[in-house]
Amino acid sequence: MNKQQLFENIQKKKSFLCVGLDTDIKKIPQHLLTEEDPIFAFNKAIIDSTAPYCVAYKPNLAFYESLGVPGLMAFEKTVAYLKANYPDQFIIADAKRGDIGNTSEMYARSFFDYMKVDAVTVAPYMGEDSVKPFLIYPESWVILLALTSNKGSQDFQFTEDVNGVRLFEKVLKKSQEWASDEQMMYVVGATQGKMFLEIRKHAPNHFLLVPGVGAQGGSLKEVAQYGMNDQCGLLVNSSRAIIYADNTPAFAEVAAVAAREVQEEMAIYLLEKGIIKA
Ligand SMILES: O=C(O)c1cc(=O)[nH]c(=O)n1[C@@H]1O[C@H](COP(=O)(O)O)[C@@H](O)[C@H]1O
Numbered sequence: 001m002n003k004q005q006l007f008e009n010i011q012k013k014k015s016f017l018c019v020g021l022d023t024d025i026k027k028i029p030q031h032l033l034t035e036e037d038p039i040f041a042f043n044k045a046i047i048d049s050t051a052p053y054c055v056a057y058k059p060n061l062a063f064y065e066s067l068g069v070p071g072l073m074a075f076e077k078t079v080a081y082l083k084a085n086y087p088d089q090f091i092i093a094d095a096k097r098g099d100i101g102n103t104s105e106m107y108a109r110s111f112f113d114y115m116k117v118d119a120v121t122v123a124p125y126m127g128e129d130s131v132k133p134f135l136i137y138p139e140s141w142v143i144l145l146a147l148t149s150n151k152g153s154q155d156f157q158f159t160e161d162v163n164g165v166r167l168f169e170k171v172l173k174k175s176q177e178w179a180s181d182e183q184m185m186y187v188v189g190a191t192q193g194k195m196f197l198e199i200r201k202h203a204p205n206h207f208l209l210v211p212g213v214g215a216q217g218g219s220l221k222e223v224a225q226y227g228m229n230d231q232c233g234l235l236v237n238s239s240r241a242i243i244y245a246d247n248t249p250a251f252a253e254v255a256a257v258a259a260r261e262v263q264e265e266m267a268i269y270l271l272e273k274g275i276i277k278a
Pocket residue numbers: 020022060094121147148149150187188189211212213214215216237238239240241
């Protein structure tokens with residue numbers, strides 16, 4: 001999916017919500033445990049109920065890999081289900097990959113040739129040759145970690161070089177030599193508040209993947225206020241606050257209510273920015 005199509009979906013759905021499929025066997029409703037594939041059964045129900053309110057899904061590989069082969073099969077089935085039934089949803093494999101060139105090539109092959117997801121999250125730490133193998137797929141996206149939502153973001157990402165350039169700024173500047181805003185997005189945590197103003201100085205047109213609303217306490221209002229551009233430029237992820245809103249047999253309907261609440265707030269911000277009409 002290209003940038004224009006993503007923008008059009010945002011306008012159509014009046015939403016820039018990404019639902020995070022961080023599916024934990026210990027947290028899903030008990031009654032699903034008798035299903036042949038409980039993880040997939042959970043994901044399918046969540047997708048069917050929340051799809052009207054979001055434009056993207058982000059399964060996080062850690063949750064699937066932790067179950068070994070059955071987990072990976074549930075991941076694969078989830079991606080296939082989305083592609084077959086909701087082709088307008090942007091699919092992000094949250095894998096935070098990146099390694100020496102030939103290894104990154106294999107990571108890229110698994111996500112873009114085999115799984116055929118739209119985007120993969122990549123850590124920038126190992127530099128250009130670790131990121132470029134992901135960029136040879138012209139219709140696929142790299143989402144590079146820039147300023148993350150967690151407390152540890154303070155440890156390295158704010159450190160300054162001799163010219164006072166902070167590490168996250170260096171990531172934003174340098175990586176723009178490798179790909180345009182048609183193929184690269186950045187992760188910026190919702191918990192970073194006013195830092196979105198700084199991010200937008202370096203990346204005015206890029207889409208940002210923004211995790212950290214909901215369970216981590218980031219403010220959607222602030223993200224929209226400081227981070228939204230003329231094409232929205234935001235995909236705001238919420239995982240736990242939506243998918244575990246309830247753990248009774250009504251979990252999917254309650255998740256839909258939680259997703260709709262976020263979508264309705266998003267519609268207000270899109271309207272205020274003139275991106276959609278009333
Ligand atoms: O790359 C990510 O998606 C990510 C980056 C970041 O800075 N912070 C962050 O929370 N994430 C991911 O976003 C999701 C957040 O989940 P919730 O806190 O449950 O909404 C998890 O899958 C995290 O791994």
